[in-house]
Amino acid sequence: MITGTTRLYAVIGDPIAQVRAPELLNALFAAEGVDAVLVPVHVGSADLAVVLPGLQRIENLRGILVTVPHKVSALSFADTVNPAAEAAGSANALRKENDGTWTADNFDGVGFVRGLRAVGHEIAQAHVAVIGAGGAGAAIAAAALAEGAAHVGVTDVDSARAADLVARLDVRWPGRVAVGADLAVADLAVNATPLGLRAGDPLPFDPRRLPARAVVADIIMRPKRTPLLRVAEEAGYRTHYGHHMLDTQIDLYREFFALPGRP
Amino acid sequence: MITGTTRLYAVIGDPIAQVRAPELLNALFAAEGVDAVLVPVHVGSADLAVVLPGLQRIENLRGILVTVPHKVSALSFADTVNPAAEAAGSANALRKENDGTWTADNFDGVGFVRGLRAVGHEIAQAHVAVIGAGGAGAAIAAAALAEGAAHVGVTDVDSARAADLVARLDVRWPGRVAVGADLAVADLAVNATPLGLRAGDPLPFDPRRLPARAVVADIIMRPKRTPLLRVAEEAGYRTHYGHHMLDTQIDLYREFFALPGRP
Numbered sequence: 001m002i003t004g005t006t007r008l009y010a011v012i013g014d015p016i017a018q019v020r021a022p023e024l025l026n027a028l029f030a031a032e033g034v035d036a037v038l039v040p041v042h043v044g045s046a047d048l049a050v051v052l053p054g055l056q057r058i059e060n061l062r063g064i065l066v067t068v069p070h071k072v073s074a075l076s077f078a079d080t081v082n083p084a085a086e087a088a089g090s091a092n093a094l095r096k097e098n099d100g101t102w103t104a105d106n107f108d109g110v111g112f113v114r115g116l117r118a119v120g121h122e123i124a125q126a127h128v129a130v131i132g133a134g135g136a137g138a139a140i141a142a143a144a145l146a147e148g149a150a151h152v153g154v155t156d157v158d159s160a161r162a163a164d165l166v167a168r169l170d171v172r173w174p175g176r177v178a179v180g181a182d183l184a185v186a187d188l189a190v191n192a193t194p195l196g197l198r199a200g201d202p203l204p205f206d207p208r209r210l211p212a213r214a215v216v217a218d219i220i221m222r223p224k225r226t227p228l229l230r231v232a233e234e235a236g237y238r239t240h241y242g243h244h245m246l247d248t249q250i251d252l253y254r255e256f257f258a259l260p261g262r263p
Numbered sequence: 264m265i266t267g268t269t270r271l272y273a274v275i276g277d278p279i280a281q282v283r284a285p286e287l288l289n290a291l292f293a294a295e296g297v298d299a300v301l302v303p304v305h306v307g308s309a310d311l312a313v314v315l316p317g318l319q320r321i322e323n324l325r326g327i328l329v330t331v332p333h334k335v336s337a338l339s340f341a342d343t344v345n346p347a348a349e350a351a352g353s354a355n356a357l358r359k360e361n362d363g364t365w366t367a368d369n370f371d372g373v374g375f376v377r378g379l380r381a382v383g384h385e386i387a388q389a390h391v392a393v394i395g396a397g398g399a400g401a402a403i404a405a406a407a408l409a410e411g412a413a414h415v416g417v418t419d420v421d422s423a424r425a426a427d428l429v430a431r432l433d434v435r436w437p438g439r440v441a442v443g444a445d446l447a448v449a450d451l452a453v454n455a456t457p458l459g460l461r462a463g464d465p466l467p468f469d470p471r472r473l474p475a476r477a478v479v480a481d482i483i484m485r486p487k488r489t490p491l492l493r494v495a496e497e498a499g500y501r502t503h504y505g506h507h508m509l510d511t512q513i514d515l516y517r518e519f520f521a522l523p524g525r526p
Contacts, residue, residue, distance in 0.1 A: 002289055004274075004282040004303045011267075016323065019267040026265055039302060040267045042322035054317015059305035060279065 002037055007060050009038040009257070012052070012074075013067035016042040021065050024250045025259075032260045036062070045069055052077050056094075056102060063257050064094040071106075071135055078104035087142030087169060090135045093256050107252040108136055108245070109143025112190075112219065114252075115244030121188070121215050124148035129181035129189040131155055131204045133162040136219050137192030141165065144188075145173040153181035157193075183209040190217045196226035207232035218242050265300055270323050272301040272520070275315070275337075276330035279305040284328050287513045288522075295523045299325070308332055315340050319357075319365060326520050327357040334369075334398055341367035350405030350432055353398045356519050370515040371399055371508070372406025375453075375482065377515075378507035384451070384478050387411035392444035392452040394418055394467045396425040399482050400455030404428065407451075408436040416444035420456075446472040453480045459489035470495035481505050 011021040017040075025038040043051040048070055055061055056077065066074040071090035075081060078094055079101040085091045091104035113123055128149045130141045133156035141152050152169070154177065156162035162179045169177045183189060183205065195204040197220055207216045207228060216232035217240035229239045254261055274284045280303075288301040306314040311333055318324055319340065329337040334353035338344060341357055342364040348354045354367035376386055391412045393404045396419035404415050415432070417440065419425035425442045432440045446452060446468065458467040460483055470479045470491060479495035480503035492502045517524055 002285040002300065002302060004280040004285060006285070006303055008302055008304070014322075017267040022265040022267065022269065037265065037300070037302060039265060039271055039300060040269055040323065041271070043320065044322065047320040047322075050320045051317045054314045054320075057306065057310040057313045057317075059277075059307065059310075060303065 003035075005035055007036040007062050008058065009036060009063045009065070010041045010055055010061065011038060011065040011067065012041045012043050012048075012055075012070055014042060014044045014069060016040045016067075019065075019067060020246075021249075021253070025253060028250065028254065028259060028261050034259060038065075043070070045073070048073055056096070062096050065253070066092045066094065075104055078102045080104070082106070083172065084109055084139065084142055084146070087172060088135060088139035089165075089168070090139070093253070095256060105256055106139050107249065107256070109139035109141070109146075111248050111252055112140050112217075112245045113143045113147050114248040115246075116188075116215075116217070116240060118247065119240065119244065121238075121240065123188065125150050126187040127182075127185050128152045129155075129183055129186040129205075130192055131181060131190065132192035133158070133165040134192065137190075138165050138168075140190055140192055140219070141169060141177065142172075145169060145176055150176070152177045153186075154179060155181045181205070184211065186210055186214055188215045188217060190219065191226070191228055192219055194220070196220045196223070196228055201227070203228050203231065207237055208235050210237065212236065214238075215240055219245060221246070266298075268298055270299040270325050271321065272299060272326045272328070273304040273318055273324065274301060274328040274330065275304045275306050275311075275318075275333055277305060277307045277332060279303045279330075282330060283509070284512075284516070288516060291513065291517065291522060291524050297522060301328075306333070308336070311336055319359070325359050328516070329355045329357065338367055341365045343367070345369070346435065347372055347402065347405055347409070350408075350435060351398060351402035352428075352431070353402070356516070358519060368519055369402050370512065370519070372402035372404070372409075374511050374515055375403050375480075375508045376406045376410050377511040378509075379451075379478075379480070379503060381510065382503065382507065384501075384503065386451065388413050389450040390445075390448050391415045392418075392446055392449040392468075393455055394444060394453065395455035396421070396428040397455065400453075401428050401431075403453055403455055403482070404440065405432060405435075408432060408439055413439070415440045416449070417442060418444045444468070447474065449473055449477055451478045451480060453482065454489070454491050455482055457483070459483045459486070459491055464490070466491050466494065470500055471498050473500065475499065477501075478503055482508060484509070 074091040080103040082105040085106040221242040337354040345368040348369040484505040
């Protein structure tokens with residue numbers, strides 16, 4: 001029941017119809033008796049600089065989730081940028097602190113890592129190959145390093161983008177990250193490119209070059225079983241699907257916004 | 264159930280905890296199967312010029328209800344100002360049109376008039392005395408004229424404010440409105456001042472100067488039975504309470520935002 005005392009959360013994106021956060025968080029609020037509501041806010045890139053500061057000045061609005069295409073732009077509306085968002089160069093959540101300042105964080109990487117752990121794949125001490133150095137690849141590479149990966153190799157068709165990311169990560173985790181992925185020694189190889197979204201896309205990499213112990217992961221949600229994962233499964237590798245990254249999302253929101261409830 | 268496709272309405276004010284619009288409109292949305300939600304938006308006067316344009320640029324936001332202290336300021340954020348809002352010099356609702364422009368309207372006056380009519384008091388051909396030329400008095404005077412009152416007399420402790428209002432109304436309804444209230448011939452006398460909100464306030468006017476047929480109305484909601492109404496009732500007059508003005512509010516919202524449902 002929404003009343004005059006209800007606190008607000010917003011999820012901003014363009015498009016917005018596909019977001020699942022309202023169902024997830026409003027169910028949590030109802031179950032925990034929290035007087036709050038999360039609403040979808042459809043805003044185009046051209047209007048972000050008007051809408052986002054407007055939301056931030058609403059006194060009873062406590063937090064903002066950020067989805068495509070605003071994750072990079074959202075960083076510039078935060079007073080404090082947490083390490084994961086800094087490393088990823090993008091944010092998927094903004095939180096209002098008690099002093100009125102705003103903190104940005106990025107859950108994509110930690111969500112991916114927790115999804116792996118939930119099904120028994122450990123990332124500590126692992127050699128990780130991240131294919132694709134965009135927002136998702138950057139977040140995953142940073143989270144893998146933060147979780148104790150022995151080495152993270154990053155590739156991208158845009159080699160300058162890969163080099164930029166590695167330079168950024170090397171400041172925080174020196175000597176454990178490099179451009180280039182040596183698939184022959186990787187324990188985990190992650191597709192963080194869009195290849196596989198469309199029928200006829202080439203494979204982002206050939207999983208059959210990995211050692212037999214390796215896990216092959218994709219962040220693409222639809223199709224659930226991408227050509228990469230199909231080829232890997234047919235060759236006997238363990239695979240990890242894109243949707244696993246979302247399974248822990250609600251817990252990440254809960255922790256970031258200090259909401260009650262159990263994981 | 265709020266999802267990514269849900270349309271938004273907001274009610275803005277400072278304070279905001281007291282607003283009833285979320286309960287009223289969200290119950291309507293649920294009953295009529297409308298995929299929309301109304302949320303309370305707490306915004307101080309200093310932030311209005313940032314928050315209101317931000318709300319207006321949200322693509323899935325369709326309308327804004329406005330309460331104290333933003334009713335006068337809200338007018339300047341509209342592209343089109345409907346006659347009732349123009350006459351009152353304030354708005355309590357902004358609607359996004361299909362072309363993206365914004366229309367302002369003011370329901371305070373028509374809500375008051377409908378509340379009167381709902382309990383059998385007709386305003387057509389009546390001589391009306393409006394005591395207080397602020398936002399509420401202005402809206403009520405305009406609505407009384409629009410409903411066919413024979414004459415509306417307006418007074419205010421700030422005589423320039425009363426004169427300004429009369430000059431504005433006289434443009435639209437020439438010859439039927441004047442400064443000064445001749446209680447001896449009034450069919451209806453309305454307190455549109457804050458007098459009666461606090462214990463010890465003087466009466467806004469002496470109702471015993473009215474003819475026996477007159478109705479004495481107050482727009483103050485708490486206390487429900489103001490000293491003015493008590494004195495009038497003790498002297499045998501019919502009275503009309505502040506809460507009646509709110510009884511028709513849901514229908515006015517419904518009509519303005521073209522929502523389904525019955526009055």
